[in-house]
Amino acid sequence: MIKMSSFAKQVYKAVLKIPIGEVRTYKWVAKEAGKADAYRAVGTILKNNPLPLIIPCHRVVKSNSDVGDYIFGKMRKKRLLGLEKEVAMCLANKK
DNA sequence: CAAACTATTCAGC
DNA sequence: GCTGAATAGTTTG
Numbered sequence A: 001m002i003k004m005s006s007f008a009k010q011v012y013k014a015v016l017k018i019p020i021g022e023v024r025t026y027k028w029v030a031k032e033a034g035k036a037d038a039y040r041a042v043g044t045i046l047k048n049n050p051l052p053l054i055i056p057c058h059r060v061v062k063s064n065s066d067v068g069d070y071i072f073g074k075m076r077k078k079r080l081l082g083l084e085k086e087v088a089m090c091l092a093n094k095k
Numbered sequence B: 001c002a003a004a005c006t007a008t009t010c011a012g013c
Numbered sequence C: 001g002c003t004g005a006a007t008a009g010t011t012t013g
Helices: A006-016 A026-033 A039-047 A074-093
Strands: none
Touching (some): A006 A026, A026 A039
């Protein structure tokens, strides 16, 4: 088991709750985590995020629909979002 | 324990 | 639309 900060755990759970093809804002994640005013902490945690491959940090964007930042790079994040959108459609329409 | 840093957000012009 | 400042939690020494 990996030990981590209490807020981080909630943040990860909130991010994992985001459906594929959809994106949420850092504020939203912070709120789900229990601290709506900790949007900045969310970014800090995800930045040091110990499980970048099991946490869809790319589904978290800024409030202005800005892409925000990503561990693998903003470009990779954008690409992933578009790809996930297609995947979501596939799962919904079973194309 | 305290200081510094940060993947953000809000307000003003 | 852009710039500057604030706030909350994590991390490191």
